[in-house]
């Protein structure tokens with residue numbers, strides 16, 4: 001690696017001329033960025049070779065993190081920061097006449113994930129590298145990531161995200177390491193020497209080709225990998241006869257069917273889905289990943305060391321999407337390595353662990369037997385056997401009723417339940433925040449908790465401070481480092497010593513100046529892309545996340561409509577001037593969530609066009625929420641809206657990103673908000689609304705009446721009217737579906753029930769902004785107490801308590 005600016009410039013120029021055969025000044029901006037990425041990739045490769053050697057010498061346990069989503073975001077700045085050479089690079093580029101930060105914006109932002117689950121996987125890879133673990137990601141190389149969201153006339157429009165169009169400068173393609181994945185066909189049973197064996201015949205082979213992305217640890221001391229698998233034809237699959245006749249569609253049919261497997265990321269977030277291609281994707285990831293692991297294991301340890309497999313390898317399944325790891329590992333051990341069932345079962349369950357990320361029943365994956373069986377005939381036989389043995393073990397226990405069997409079986413009626421398969425086939429099951437794990441134990445999978453209490457544990461989520469603080473908020477990083485030294489980046493618990501500055505007026509002023517700088521940066525972005533001016537001295541009140549009814553963007557929207565109504569009557573209403581910012585995508589097929597997006601944009605039209613009201617409040621919907629604009633948004637927030645219906649948000653991770661950047665949380669007692677409260681204290685955050693016990697009680701025993709709530713509440717009743725009268729017709733439609741959901745269909749997410757307490761909490765919190773020195777103290781307390789939410793802490797807990805893997 002280079003130690004000086006001169007060395008860096010030489011390396012950069014060398015690689016330019018050898019790759020592009022033209023001088024720097026003739027390169028496009030994209031090529032200049034690509035070149036810098038190639039240079040970094042070369043450095044990473046060197047470190048990666050050393051890393052593997054060291055990990056081998058130390059016989060470190062390898063942890064494979066299987067996830068259908070990795071929402072990595074841009075890698076260039078992140079890589080350069082982690083390598084510890086940012087100053088050199090910025091300076092060198094400046095001397096070459098290139099603005100480094102502008103150049104970074106030419107990098108595509110790969111959106112190979114939907115939301116929290118995928119971004120968590122990306123933070124975990126970062127933390128595994130930073131804590132010195134041998135942690136490897138297994139994912140899919142989708143040609144098209146999550147759709148690009150455009151807002152047209154207030155409506156969400158989905159456009160394809162062809163992020164690979166100009167090539168991905170980070171990936172190393174490894175066709176020589178491809179794995180053959182089999183679909184379809186039939187299974188023949190054979191008896192020989194009193195042993196039954198199975199042969200899979202007449203299947204179709206799809207080649208899984210790995211593309212490796214480097215994952216750089218802090219200070220560049222280690223580089224791990226993310227393997228993204230791509231589906232490619234196993235042979236020259238062109239029908240020449242059809243081609244010669246000019247029928248190109250037919251000629252390429254087989255090829256396109258194969259390529260379809262990794263063509264597109266399913267754009268669903270916590271919603272049910274049941275599509276055959278998705279099942280193919282899931283098995284493709286699992287078979288490629290397990291094939292790769294087993295091949296590497298045999299290379300390192302030979303063919304007779306299976307009993308040690310669980311000591312050397314951990315396989316983690318991120319939600320149920322890779323649950324087929326259970327039958328696939330069994331299949332490989334039994335059919336290919338000749339182990340007996342009991343031995344293979346013992347190895348499999350000791351190797352695999354599982355995280356659940358949601359309590360929403362519609363998101364608990366199920367496949368129909370007629371869907372899965374023909375596609376994966378041998379895997380299905382193994383699932384049947386798992387189910388048979390499990391049922392048998394339950395039957396032995398006379399105290400357990402049929403009811404329990406019905407809830408815990410893998411196969412029931414025509415269904416295959418992936419959560420049950422994951423729990424039965426693994427040694428550890430965890431939720432992602434304390435409350436969520438509790439709800440799993442007491443409610444969602446309580447029967448399993450009774451059967452296997454020792455398997456259940458909690459691992460509260462975390463986020464990478466290197467991405468969401470060091471990279472996203474350089475001014476704050478500088479201020480913290482100046483105050484307490486650099487050690488906090490590796491050990492976030494040290495942030496606590498920032499509390500020493502609680503009464504240091506000059507420090508608090510500087511903290512406020514940092515926030516203002518970040519608000520100006522966001523205001524500038526909004527003015528550039530949306531042509532709306534926002535006041536950086538107003539409170540920035542922000543809700544950014546996927547759109548879902550339970551996340552209750554609607555509650556926030558109604559609060560703003562209520563403010564609009566009140567400001568129309570009294571423009572001098574004693575509230576703090578506020579800019580309300582939203583961003584987030586709704587799943588393509590989720591009509592209700594899309595209607596809420598339209599509703600927010602319609603309120604924005606009303607508010608922003610009103611000459612009087614718009615002087616006090618503004619509403620901004622930023623389109624196409626993704627990692628890169630998120631990095632501008634979190635640092636600029638004063639208030640972080642975390643207002644899900646209690647009991648529904650498994651954890652949330654945006655809440656942590658906001659907190660680290662000094663925003664004050666306005667939230668319900670849900671997910672990790674509860675632990676934020678524990679860390680920061682009630683004086684530094686604002687809690688409102690029904691608790692998860694309350695909502696559970698209403699759901700179980702009834703007693704929640706929207707008619708009663710509306711009867712005593714003229715402000716709310718008026719807004720219900722406005723949903724369906726002509727208030728919003730200027731923007732093109734009114735909102736009957738929302739009206740119905742709230743007033744006639746029982747208000748499933750308790751929007752009306754929480755409204756008054758929410759509006760009052762907002763009023764109380766935001767009016768605190770008047771006293772800036774107290775506000776700055778609250779902000780400081782949030783930063784200082786956010787150390788617990790580093791994904792380094794989370795990953796160390798996984799390593800110690802689940803994977804039993806080494807780290808520092």
Ligand code: NBG
Nearest residue numbers: 116117357358432650651652653
């Ligand atoms: C999401 C939850 C979030 C949680 C992330 C990461 C799914 C299925 N679940 O609350 O909704 O923070 O997972 O754990 O996407």
